[in-house]
Structure formats: structure tokens, C-alpha cells
Amino acid sequence: MTTLGYTAPVQAAREGGGAGSPPPVYGGGGDGGRDDGGPNYGQRLRRARLGLVVALAPIFMFFVSIVSAYIVRQGLPTFDERTNTYVRDWIPVQLPVALLLLNTGLLLASSMTAELARRQITRQAALAPVRSIPGVSLGRESGFPWLGVTVVLGTGFLTGQWMAWRELADRGFYVATSASSSFVYLLTAAHGVHLAGGVLVLLYAVAVSLLHKPVEARRIVVDVTALYWHFMFLLWAGIFALLWFMR
Amino acid sequence: MATSAPVHAHAAPQGFIRRYVFSLDHKVIGLQYYFLALVAVFVGMFLSLLMRVHMIWPTAVLPLVGEIKPETYLSILTMHGTIMVFFVLTTAPQGGFGNYFLPIQIGAPDMAFPVLNMLSFWTTFVAFVVLICAFFVSGGAPLHGWTGYAPLSALTNSGPGEQLGADLWITSIAIFCIASLMGALNFITTTLDLRAKGMTMFRMPLTCWAWFITAILGLLAFGVLLSAGILLLLDRNLGTSFYVPLVVVNGQVMGHKGGSPLLWQHLFWFFGHPEVYIAILPGMGVASQLLSTFARKPIFGYKAMVYAIMAIGLLGFVVWGHHMFMSGMSPYSAFAFSIMTMCIGVPSAIKTFNWLGTLYKAKIRFHTPMLYAIGFVSLFVSGGLSGPFLAQPVLDIPLHDTAFVVGHFHLIMGVAAIFGMFAGTYYWFPKMFGRMMNETLGRIHFVITLIGTYAIFMPMHYLGMAGQPRRYSQFTELAYLHNLLPLNRFMTYAAIITIAAQFIFVINLFWSMFKGPKASDNPWESTTLEWTTATPPPHDNFGGHTPIVYHGPYEYSVPGAPKDYVMQTDPAQVASH
Numbered sequence: 001m002t003t004l005g006y007t008a009p010v011q012a013a014r015e016g017g018g019a020g021s022p023p024p025v026y027g028g029g030g031d032g033g034r035d036d037g038g039p040n041y042g043q044r045l046r047r048a049r050l051g052l053v054v055a056l057a058p059i060f061m062f063f064v065s066i067v068s069a070y071i072v073r074q075g076l077p078t079f080d081e082r083t084n085t086y087v088r089d090w091i092p093v094q095l096p097v098a099l100l101l102l103n104t105g106l107l108l109a110s111s112m113t114a115e116l117a118r119r120q121i122t123r124q125a126a127l128a129p130v131r132s133i134p135g136v137s138l139g140r141e142s143g144f145p146w147l148g149v150t151v152v153l154g155t156g157f158l159t160g161q162w163m164a165w166r167e168l169a170d171r172g173f174y175v176a177t178s179a180s181s182s183f184v185y186l187l188t189a190a191h192g193v194h195l196a197g198g199v200l201v202l203l204y205a206v207a208v209s210l211l212h213k214p215v216e217a218r219r220i221v222v223d224v225t226a227l228y229w230h231f232m233f234l235l236w237a238g239i240f241a242l243l244w245f246m247r
Numbered sequence: 248m249a250t251s252a253p254v255h256a257h258a259a260p261q262g263f264i265r266r267y268v269f270s271l272d273h274k275v276i277g278l279q280y281y282f283l284a285l286v287a288v289f290v291g292m293f294l295s296l297l298m299r300v301h302m303i304w305p306t307a308v309l310p311l312v313g314e315i316k317p318e319t320y321l322s323i324l325t326m327h328g329t330i331m332v333f334f335v336l337t338t339a340p341q342g343g344f345g346n347y348f349l350p351i352q353i354g355a356p357d358m359a360f361p362v363l364n365m366l367s368f369w370t371t372f373v374a375f376v377v378l379i380c381a382f383f384v385s386g387g388a389p390l391h392g393w394t395g396y397a398p399l400s401a402l403t404n405s406g407p408g409e410q411l412g413a414d415l416w417i418t419s420i421a422i423f424c425i426a427s428l429m430g431a432l433n434f435i436t437t438t439l440d441l442r443a444k445g446m447t448m449f450r451m452p453l454t455c456w457a458w459f460i461t462a463i464l465g466l467l468a469f470g471v472l473l474s475a476g477i478l479l480l481l482d483r484n485l486g487t488s489f490y491v492p493l494v495v496v497n498g499q500v501m502g503h504k505g506g507s508p509l510l511w512q513h514l515f516w517f518f519g520h521p522e523v524y525i526a527i528l529p530g531m532g533v534a535s536q537l538l539s540t541f542a543r544k545p546i547f548g549y550k551a552m553v554y555a556i557m558a559i560g561l562l563g564f565v566v567w568g569h570h571m572f573m574s575g576m577s578p579y580s581a582f583a584f585s586i587m588t589m590c591i592g593v594p595s596a597i598k599t600f601n602w603l604g605t606l607y608k609a610k611i612r613f614h615t616p617m618l619y620a621i622g623f624v625s626l627f628v629s630g631g632l633s634g635p636f637l638a639q640p641v642l643d644i645p646l647h648d649t650a651f652v653v654g655h656f657h658l659i660m661g662v663a664a665i666f667g668m669f670a671g672t673y674y675w676f677p678k679m680f681g682r683m684m685n686e687t688l689g690r691i692h693f694v695i696t697l698i699g700t701y702a703i704f705m706p707m708h709y710l711g712m713a714g715q716p717r718r719y720s721q722f723t724e725l726a727y728l729h730n731l732l733p734l735n736r737f738m739t740y741a742a743i744i745t746i747a748a749q750f751i752f753v754i755n756l757f758w759s760m761f762k763g764p765k766a767s768d769n770p771w772e773s774t775t776l777e778w779t780t781a782t783p784p785p786h787d788n789f790g791g792h793t794p795i796v797y798h799g800p801y802e803y804s805v806p807g808a809p810k811d812y813v814m815q816t817d818p819a820q821v822a823s824h
Contacts, residue, residue, distance in 0.1 A: 047359055051436045058428045058470035065471040065517070069478065069489065069510055078505030079493050089505045176486035179505060186481065190474075 041125075041216035048224045056231055059194065063235060066190065067242060070183045074246065091178040092247040096167040103160035104240060107195075110153030111233040114202075117146035118226035125219040147206055147222065150229070154199045161192050180247070187239050195232050201225045259786035269369075271361035272786060276368050277347030278679065283372060284339035287330050288665075289749075290379070294327040296746055299739040303732070305721045320720030321390035322408045326382070328393030329416065332522065333423050334375050336664050340529035341465070342371065342430055344671045345458040347679065349434060351777040352452050354443025354794045356787040359436040363429050370426035378419035381412040389413040392718070394519065395420075397490035397511040398503075401482040404496055414483065417476050424473040427465050434462035443776070445796035449553070450815070452775045452800040453546065456553050457532025460560045461525050467564065468521040475514035482506065512574055516567035523660050524563040527627075528556060530667020531598060534623040536800075537670055538605045540773045541617035543811055545801040547604030548597075555594035555601075562591045572640045573647045581640045588638035595631055599624065614771070615689030619670035622697050623663055629701070630659025633708060648718070651711025654704045662700045669696070669752070676759065677766030681783045684763060688755040692748055699745030703738050710734065774812050775800050 077086035165185070168174075173181040205221040260266055267275060300307060301315045308314050315323070346364065350357055358364045381388045389408040391400035399405050400413055438459045442451070451459075478489040482503070490511045491503035539546040546552060568576060568584030602624050611617065633655040637643050646652060669692075676684050711717075715728055722728050769778040776796070780789050794816045802813040813819065 047436060047440050050440055051360060051432060054432050054435045054466065055428075058431075058466050061467050061470035062474045065474040065514055066478075069474075069514065072510055072513075073489065073505075073507065076505065076507050081493060081500075175481070176488070176502075179488055182481065182487040182489065186478075190477075 041214075041220065045220050045223060048220050049227065052224045052227055056228075059231075059235075063187075063190065063239070066183070066187060070187075070242065071246070073179050073183070089178065090180055093168070093173050093178075093180045093184050093243070094171050095184070095243060095247070096164050096171075097244070099160060099164050099167060100240060103157050103164065104236065106153050106157045106160060107233050107236055110150050110157065111230050113146045113150040113153060114226040114229040116144075117150055118223050120144070120146055121215065121219045121222045125215050128215050147202060147209070151199060151202050151206065154195060154202070154229075158192055158196060158199070161188055164188070184243055187243065191232070191236055191239055194235075198225060198228055198232055201228075269365060271357070271365050273346050273350050273358045273361065273364060274679075274784065274788075276364050277343050277345070279368050280338055280342035280346055280371070281344070283368075283375060284335050284343055284668075285753075287334035287338065287375060291327050291330040291335060292746055292749065294323045294330070296742060297323050298327065299742045301720065303723070303736050303739045305723055315720065317720040318390055318407050319387070321392075321406075321718070322382075322388035322412075324718060325390060325392050325408070325416070326378075326388045329378060329420075331661065332393055332526070333420070334371075334378070336526035336660065337423075337427065337465075337522070338371060339668050340533075340664060340671070341434070341458060341461050341525065342368070344454075344533070344668070344675065345434060345461070345529060346430075348675065348777055349455055349458050350437060350441065351780065351784060351788050352455050352775050353438065353441060353446050354776050354789070354796060355437060355441035356789070356793070358433045359441055360433050364433050367426045367429035367433065370422055370429065374419045374422035374426060377415055377422060381408075381415040381419070384411040384415065386410040386412050389416045391416075394515060395479070395511070396515075397479065397482070397506075397508045398492070398494055401479055401490045401503075401506075401511070402494070402496060402501060403483055404499075414480070417480050417483075421473055421476045421480075424469040424476070427469045428473075431462040431465040431469070434458055435466065438462075443794050443796055446776075446815075449550065450796055450799050452532075453535040453549070453552055453556075454529070454532035456556055457528045457535075460556050461528045464521040464525050464528070464560050464563060468518040468525070471514055472518035475511060475518070478514075479511065509571075509574055509576070512571050513567070516570045517564075519570065520567040521560075521563045523656075524559055526660050526664045527667075528559065530623055530664045530670075531556065531627075533667045533671045533674070534602065534620045534627075535598075535605075536775070537616050537620035537674055538602055538624075539801040539803065540674075540771055541612045541614060541620070542605050542609035543612070543803045544605055544609045545799075545803055547601040547607075549799065549801065551597055552601055555597045558594040559591060559598075562587060562594070566591065569638055569643070572643045578640070585638050585640055589635055592631075592635055595627075595634075599628060599631075614673075615684070615686055615693060616670050616674035616771070618690065618693045619666050619673060622693065623666040623670060625697075626658055626663040626666055626700070629705070630655060630657075630663055634659070646711055648716055649711035650707040650715045650717055653717050654707030654711060657704045657707070658700075662704065666696075669693075672756070674771065675777075676756075677770050678777055678782055678784070680760050680763075681766055682759050682761075682763030683766045683770065684759040685755050688751055692751045692755065695748035695751075696745060699741050699748060702741035703745060706734050706738055772810070772812050774798070774802055774814050776815055779814055779816050 074090050078089040079085075080087045080089075165188070168181070168184065173184070175182055175185045201221065202225055205218060205225060208218050208221060259272070260270070266272075270276060270279075297309055297312060297315065298320065300309060301320060306314070312319060312323070346358070386407045386409070389395075389400065389412045390406045391409065391413065395416070399409065400417075403410055403413070438451075438455065442448075478487075481487045482489050482491055486502055488503040488506035490508055491501065491506040492508070493504050494501050535546055535552055566584055566588045568580055569588045572581050572584075606621075633651070637646060637652065637655060673684055673689055676682070710731055713728070713731055715722065715731060723732060766782055768780070768782045771778070776794055777784070779794060795818075796815050797818050798813055798815050800815060802815075804811050805813050808819070
């Protein structure tokens with residue numbers, strides 16, 4: 001039922017909308033932040049973080065589907081043509097545990113250094129406007145290259161994973177040896193590819209810092225990659241736990 | 248009147264390459280998706296014509312393919328399905344119209360990540376090229392159907408097309424998955440973060456809701472298909488046994504052992520069923536938008552429509568097993584999947600009821616887009632009603648591998664979604680190209696296409712119940728189907744006429760693009776934001792302004808208003824309906 005007709009134009013956004021909800025306080029994002037003509041880094045950071053969180057969903061689904069295949073395949077009996085019976089053919093893979101633990105330590109350390117790099121650049125970005133005032137000194141800022149350390153540790157992890165593969169091959173576990181070894185190679189390779197993507201982005205961030213781009217723009221890259229990096233660590237911890245406890 | 252806030256206008260890039268080829272503008276990218284899908288749909292349609300002709304003249308020598316052998320038929324069938332599902336039904340409604348109109352309808356200057364948007368189109372393009380290459384490699388295109396069931400798809404010696412052709416097919420699908428994931432990421436972030444001031448989620452047009460939910464479905468489904476495809480590639484090329492059990496092909500024991508073909512089916516259909524909704528939800532959005540606009544009435548039950556889209560999306564993820572009743576799956580799981588599938592009937596019925604409620608006692612303007620929107624509802628109902636039949640294992644088992652299923656999914660997923668695209672094309676053409684399409688040609692195209700599609704796909708239900716199998720290249724020799732041959736001939740004639748009628752559409756499209764009468768900014772008297780801007784829209788969509796939104800999207804026939812509609816940006820107060 002209509003209770004109110006069309007009335008004179010008003011300035012304020014009408015409450016109620018098409019379905020009774022009030023207009024948002026935040027304006028839904030929009031482009032209003034560009035009023036000053038300059039890039040709105042806060043808005044871009046928020047957008048990049050949101051994009052990252054959305055992007056983590058399919059990565060998570062990708063690994064969930066492989067893990068569910070792992071669990072299903074592990075429980076399946078195999079037809080044995082010699083005995084004409086169904087047998088369990090899942091051979092537990094002899095993982096190079098010490099090496100993998102060392103790799104896990106490296107990745108955890110790199111996750112921490114990524115976080116330190118993120119906090120460092122956040123501080124730099126926050127202080128950038130103050131620093132630009134002539135005559136203002138904030139004292140010496142720690143310039144420790146956390147970003148570079150993260151890249152080194154991340155590359156170290158990938159190298160360690162490569163060595164773990166060599167170790168597996170030496171123990172006689174190849175990609176097609178058994179379903180269990182196929183999954184070990186698949187999960188570690190898929191994780192490695194995702195982490196290598198993170199390393200490339202960090203290298204880009206390092207390159208950008210050398211090119212003297214605004215610190216706010218660099219901050220967005222470092223911030224989002226650090227969050228991605230933490231996710232990669234958690235993902236690896238989950239994969240390692242699966243491969244170890246469900247071998 | 249404060250209907251918009253000024254912002255700095257972006258200048259359009261100069262130069263042909265940056266402007267039309269590697270463009271970052273969502274409107275250009277939308278058109279690129281649209282025309283890619285248009286090329287793909289003609290390839291797919293040509294393949295369907297070959298199949299229909301072969302069905303009634305099995306020994307005929309056909310252009311480009313020669314005489315169709317059983318394996319050729321299966322290749323054509325596979326490529327028809329793959330091209331249509333991925334490069335038409337997924338590409339045009341979401342990538343095409345969604346890309347063009349989602350940012351404008353929510354009042355944004357572009358997508359959230361324009362570079363990613365460009366990459367997602369060009370990745371889709373590469374996927375299409377890789378797929379088409381499968382026709383031209385040794386052994387030809389794969390035989391395993393668009394569903395790629397293992398072990399047929401997982402062995403390289405299981406058929407002539409299963410060599411390099413199948414590898415190209417899987418590679419194409421994997422590339423397509425990555426492209427779709429990039430697209431979905433952009434759609435979701437744009438919808439959540441770039442809405443104009445006043446554009447609450449519940450003031451978004453239903454098209455935007457449909458694109459948003461479709462993007463969420465794509466985001467969760469394509470990652471699973473990607474992993475399934477990678478496992479398949481490993482099985483084929485590295486000798487792993489994810490999907491292949493101990494199997495003997497042509498007297499030769501293959502090296503695989505212990506894999507599960509059922510695993511592929513589970514992973515594939517976990518993607519495959521949401522994919523059905525990825526194809527149809529944007530069509531539902533367009534139908535809702537158009538029914539309200541041309542009935543000059545607010546959409547009946549806006550919030551119910553939104554919740555129904557969400558419910559369909561959610562339920563779409565828990566029903567994949569209904570494609571697998573014949574697979575030897577546990578009957579208990581079949582029961583659960585059956586119940587969940589029938590539950591989808593509830594939100595679908597809510598949507599249909601609301602569409603009819605919108606049309607009830609309306610002064611309908613029967614323009615071509617509206618005809619297609621009504622056609623969409625008709626096809627959705629006709630195709631949807633056989634869904635609850637097939638959802639029951641006891642009925643699905645006899646009907647499963649028959650033409651009944653082909654009729655069902657073509658009506659609801661194929662033609663209904665295509666009608667959504669036609670509706671969208673006729674409706675948004677003035678905004679996209681600044682000119683009107685020809686009404687007479689549009690009406691002729693509609694009448695032939697509607698009658699034609701019913702004539703092709705409705706009899707398939709009877710054929711299926713009479714036991715005509717699907718995927719068979721030849722059944723003219725089967726005695727028990729002799730009586731049905733005239734019906735099959737009728738369907739082929741209908742297909743030829745319907746396909747010929749599509750050239751009316753193409754002629755209308757390209758003729759109107761250059762010679763059609765100039766369109767005003769709002770020729771249909773619609774209320775949503777794309778009709779507030781210039782025709783065609785400027786590079787940053789609103790010419791240096793961002794709109795401020797005051798109303799819901801369907802304020803038609805407002806009592807006391809000077810016109811029978813109130814734009815979303817009109818600051819005047821209107822009554823609640």
C-alpha cells in the first residue's frame with residue numbers, strides 16, 4: 001500500500017531506499033576520495049586487502065579439493081590382479097622430516113620478518129607527511145632490510161623443498177610410485193608455486209623501493225603480500241600436518 | 248539538486264591498442280567478452296547443426312568435416328558442450344554484460360582492479376584459442392564430452408581424440424579457470440567496495456545481485472575444477488593414478504592402479520553444478536530488471552528475489568551428486584542429494600511467482616527486450632519443471648542417458664540463459680552503441696527463436712521417455728526407434744530454421760550499430776544508474792561525477808510523480824511500495 005505520494009525534491013538522501021535500508025554512512029566506497037585530485041592510499045589499501053581476502057578463497061578451495069581427494073584416495077581399496085582381491089595399496093611415504101621441519105622453521109621466520117617489514121613500512125607511511133615538513137627531524141629510523149630478509153628466507157624455503165624432493169627420490173618415492181607419493185609431490189609443488197608468486201611480488205616491492213616510488217604505494221604492496229605470506233605459512237603448516245599425521 | 252558529487256574525470260587513453268585491444272576500461276572489456284562469446288556461439292551452433300543433420304542423414308558428407316564417423320560425432324559433441332558452457336554461457340552474461348554494467352549500475356567509475364580485468368579477458372581469449380587448436384592436432388578434438396569423465400579422459404590411448412586434443416582441452420579449461428577466478432575476484436571487490444554514495448546493497452538492481460552471487464559461485468567452484476584438471480593432466484602425462492584404476496585398453500594392461508573414476512566425477516560436479524547457476528543467475532537478474540521496467544511496476548518482492556538468489560547459490564553447492572545417481576554412489580548419499588535438489592525448487596518457484604506477480608495487472612510495453620524476458624521466464628519454467636523429475640534417483644535411472652536430460656538442460660541452462668543474453672542485448676544496445684536496434688527484425692527473431700527452440704528441445708523429453716539414448720552417433724538402424732524418426736527429422740528442420748533466424752539477429756546487431764536511429768540517454772524510461780549517464784557512457788562512466796543514490800532500483804508508477812518512474816538519483820521523496 002502506498003501511504004505517501006511524490007513530494008518536492010529534498011536535499012538529503014531519503015531513508016528507506018528500495019527496501020527499507022538507510023543510506024550507508026561510508027558511502028559504499030565510491031570514488032569520493034578523489035576529490036583532492038591525489039591518489040587516496042587509504043582507500044586503495046582497503047581495496048587491496050579486500051581483494052586479497054577474496055583471492056584467498058579460491059586458493060583455499062583449490063587445496064581443500066586436493067586434500068579431500070587425498071583423504072578419499074587413502075581409504076580406497078585397489079584391485080590386485082595377482083590375488084583377485086581388493087587390497088590397500090597406500091604406502092606411507094618416508095618423509096625427510098628433519099629437512100621439512102627446518103623448512104617449516106624457515107617459513108615461520110620469513111613470516112615474522114614479513115610482518116616486521118609490514119610494520120616498518122606502515123610506520124614510515126604514517127610518518128611520511130611529518131617528515132616532509134622542512135626542519136622536522138624524527139631521529140634515525142631503523143632501516144633494517146626486513147623485506148630483503150623475507151625474500152632470502154622464502155627462497156631458502158623453496159630451495160629446502162627442492163632438496164626434500166631430491167631426498168624423496170633417493171628413497172625411491174617418485175611422482176607415480178604410489179598415490180601417496182603423488183599427493184606429496186602435488187601438495188608441496190602447488191604450495192611452492194603459490195609461495196614463489198609471493199617471492200616475485202616481494203622482489204617487485206624491493207624493486208619499487210629502489211625506484212623511490214611514494215612510500216604509501218609501496219606500503220600497499222608490502223602490506224598485502226605480508227598477509228598473503230602469513231596465509232602461505234598457515235597453509236604449509238596444514239599441509240605438513242596432513243602429510244605427517246595422515247600418512 | 249545534489250544528485251552527484253564532482254570528481255576528477257579520467258581522460259580516455261589515446262591510440263587504438265590501448266583503447267580497444269589492451270584496454271583497461273570495463274566497458275571495452277565487456278564488449279570484448281561479448282564479441283568473443285558471439286564468435287564462440289556461432290562455432291558451437293555450427294557444431295550442433297552438424298550433429299542434428301548427422302542424426303537424420305547418418306551417411307551424408309558434410310562441409311568441413313566430411314563423413315561423420317562415431318568418433319567425429321563424439322568430438323563434435325565434446326567441443327559443442329565445452330564451447331557453449333564455458334565460452335558462451337559463462338563468458339557473455341557475466342564477463343560481457345556484468346563487466347559493462349555492474350560498475351555503472353552501482354555508480355563506480357570502473358572495476359576495482361582494471362589491470363586484472365584486462366588480464367582476465369585476455370586469459371579467456373587464450374583459453375578459447377587453445378581449445379579451438381584441439382580441432383587441428385593429430386587425432387583431432389577429444390571424445391570425452393564436456394564433463395571429461397575418467398578413465399576415458401585420463402588415458403592417452405583410449406581414442407583418437409584423446410591424445411594431444413585432450414591435453415589441449417584440459418589446458419584450455421585450466422586457463423579458463425584462472426581467468427574466471429580473476430574475473431570473480433574483481434566482481435566481488437567492486438560490488439563490496441565501489442558502490443556510490445547511497446547505493447546500499449539492498450538498493451542494487453537485481454542484475455547486480457545476480458552478478459555478485461554468480462561471482463561468489465565462480466570464486467568457490469573454479470578453484471576446484473582447476474585442481475581436478477591438474478590431477479587429470481598428471482594422470483595422463485606423469486603416470487599417476489588419481490582417477491585411473493587397473494585398466495586394460497585394447498588388450499594392453501595400463502600402468503595405472505587403484506585410482507577412482509568417481510573421484511573425478513565428484514570434483515567435476517562440485518564445480519559443474521554451481522556452473523549451471525553461473526550460467527543462469529545473470530539471466531534471472533536481467534529478466535527481473537526488464538520485467539519490472541517494461542511492466543512499469545516495481546519488482547514483486549525485491550528482498551525475496553535477493554534471498555532467493557542467495558538460496559539458489561547456496562543450495563547449488565550441495566547438490567552435485569544428482570549428476571551421479573548412475574555412478575554406483577551410495578544410495579544414502581543419493582537420497583540426500585535428491586532431497587537437497589528438490590529444495591532448489593523452492594527459491595526457483597519464489598522467483599517465478601514474483602516474476603508473474605510483477606506482470607500481473609501490468610500495463611506491459613511489449614518491446615523486443617521484454618519479449619525475450621518473458622521468453623526467459625517461459626523457458627525457465629518449461630526447463631525447470633523436468634528438474635524435480637530428474638532429481639529423483641528412481642526416475643533419473645531410466646532417463647539418465649537419454650534425450651530427456653538433453654532436453655531438460657538445453658531448455659533451462661542453454662536456451663533460457665541465451666534468452667537472457669538476447670534480452671540484455673536488445674535492452675542495453677542503445678546504451679552500449681548509442682543507437683536503437685530494429686524492432687521489427689527483433690520481433691521476427693524472437694518469434695522464430697522461441698517457437699524454434701521449443702520445437703527442438705520439447706520433443707527430446709518424449710524421445711527420452713521412449714528410450715532414445717544420448718551421445719549415440721547413429722540410431723536410425725535401431726528398430727525400436729523407427730517410429731520416432733519423423734520426430735527427429737522435424738527437430739532437425741526446426742534447428743536449421745532457428746539457426747538461420749540467428750542471422751537476423753546478427754544483421755540487426757551490426758546494421759543497427761552503424762545505421763540504427765540515434766538513441767536518447769534513457770529510451771526505455773528505466774530508473775537505474777546506467778540510464779542517468781550519456782549514451783554511450785564516457786570513459787569514467789559519469790563524466791567527472793559520481794552519482795548519489797536516493798532510491799531503490801524499481802520505482803515505477805509512483806503515485807503523484809510527474810512521470811511514471813523515479814530515477815535512482817532523483818532526490819525527490821517517493822512512497823514506499
